[in-house]
Amino acid sequence: MFARIEPRQQAAKYIRALMSHLPKRNGWTIAEWVGDRSPDATQRLLNRASWDTAGAMSAVRRFAVTRLDAAARPAFLTVGALDETGQEKKGTATAGVKRQHMGCAGGVDNGINTVHLAYVRAGTGHALIGARQWIPAEQICDPVKAITTGLPTNLAFATKGELAIGLLRDAYADGVRLDFVAGDEVYGACPHLRSFLEEHNQGYVLRVRSAFALALGAGTRLTCEQAVAKHLKQKRKWTIRSAGDGSKGERIYAWAWIATASLTHFLLVRKHRRTGELALHYCFIPAGQPTTLPRLIAAAGLRWPVEESFEFGKELFGLDQSQVRLYEAILRHTVLVMAALAICAVSAAAARRRTDTQASPPTKPDQAAPTDPGMIPLTVAAIKDLFNAATTHTTSLEHTAHWSLWRRRHQARARWFHQRARLATAYTQLSGGADEEWVWTSGIQEFIRRA
Structure with a gap:
């Protein structure tokens, strides 16, 4: 499904991150968890990479x-x-x-x-x-x-x-x-x-x-x-x-x-x-x-x-x-989530009979509880927990420090551009009726001259 090996490998890392215990899964957190130096590869996988969704x-x-x-x-x-x-x-x-x-x-x-x-x-x-x-x-x-x-x-x-x-x-x-x-x-x-x-x-x-x-x-x-x-x-x-x-x-x-x-x-x-x-x-x-x-x-x-x-x-x-x-990016994220879910769902189904040891259900309302109630079969959540326990993921101090610096620098850059955008908006409001308008679109400041 992939024209090149790089997006295929990135998709595998993406699915692995989806199966992790990350509290929130987005471009930044996934990239940091899989060991990338920036979210560029993750964002490229969803938005621009050549693969058959x-x-x-x-x-x-x-x-x-x-x-x-x-x-x-x-x-x-x-x-x-x-x-x-x-x-x-x-x-x-x-x-x-x-x-x-x-x-x-x-x-x-x-x-x-x-x-x-x-x-x-x-x-x-x-x-x-x-x-x-x-x-x-x-x-x-x-x-x-x-x-x-x-x-x-x-x-x-x-x-x-x-x-x-x-x-x-x-x-x-x-x-x-x-x-x-x-x-x-x-x-x-x-x-x-x-x-x-x-x-x-x-x-x-x-x-x-x-x-x-x-x-x-x-x-x-x-x-x-x-x-x-x-x-x-x-x-x-x-x-x-x-x-x-x-x-x-x-x-x-x-x-x-x-x-x-x-x-x-x-x-x-x-x-x-x-x-x-x-x-x-x-x-x-x-x-x-x-x-x-x-x-x-x-x-x-x-x-x-x-x-x-x-x-x-x-x-x-x-x-x-x-x-x-983007439409395709949303679908690609959905497909990769479906893959992660399918892996755990079919594993739970395969283990269902072997891991279901529940005691027989009661037949009378006053029946005494069994000494050993047994266990319900492995669930999708339990399979995910076992998978993560078996494939422990650790990061180095250097990698954690790198992402701390990257995130703070990116946030400072974003704050600066937002402040500049506000100045542009204020200028437009003060110059009402002028021949030029300042428009903020998709996070990029552009000048659009209108007749």
Whole structure:
């Protein structure tokens, strides 16, 4: 994937730094940790070096899928989980940045959003295998913004559902096979995504809103909310089943399903046993595949691991710490984080059976605790800790002192330029109406003469 050996070696050092215990991963901290004398090589790797970013993502995808499949039992479900995650950003100079809803911020904030595809093997593990950043239409249509943020010249606006189609195309091209595709309301509301999946005979379990319209028998059309109220009044229609293992044990819900006019489409309903809150899933099961409620429940329960992958990616490997602005640089940081996560995820999956020594779960509420509770299997975080313990990284006093001097000198230079910029701004304000304006753009002071 690399035209020269230098960027390949720098990428390897970058991934190693992502897997370290650095509290913050940016150009400066990564360069210092790997032993470079300045952040130039790290910044060049992300911004200007010649390497195939899409090809590297394909390599990460094939590696993760192959290793997770090898660690899984053949009968276990395979789910492609779609979801997006955000990164808060300051200013307006980053590709794709705008005020938008971001789950990481708990509401509307300034930042960027990236759609991901996770590969999930039931009872085995999961990893991120695809990513595409969402770019607002107004930035693509603005030629100045497109050039300054490094947007590809052939980039067209795409909704998050349409970005998901691109991720699935890439996965299929690499030979990835999925029993189901799962996603939240953003993807369930995209008719293009649903049509694409059905054209590829791909089963799916996609969350939808209560107002989503269903075509039932005899030409009847009802919203999901109306269909639940009409067809699921009786308690016997519901079954209590687990949606999978959580950190504290089984996630138990009440489940029911409603057939539609099509023999291949169903509405799967999940109800919280205490609050009664409903989650609605529009499902497609291709002809010839098993059509059972437990199978749909299992698929729906395998959507949440993508959120766990985001948590691992951010807390353990710095997925949301890309201090870069260009479109390609953001994607390159994401790919290298995905590689670091995949290494630990497949290692944890391979060790899962050998390291899971938990005692049998209790069968009675008053059952005495076992003398030895055993241990849960090795986690992604535990694999990372063991890896760092086995490859101790030390730096010399001279290297630490060099970076102290470099950082302070760079900060002094930046402060001087900021002070000069303020003088330019003050001059513009005092000379209002003058023929010349002073503009500060991208950290470089330029004189722009306007008629």
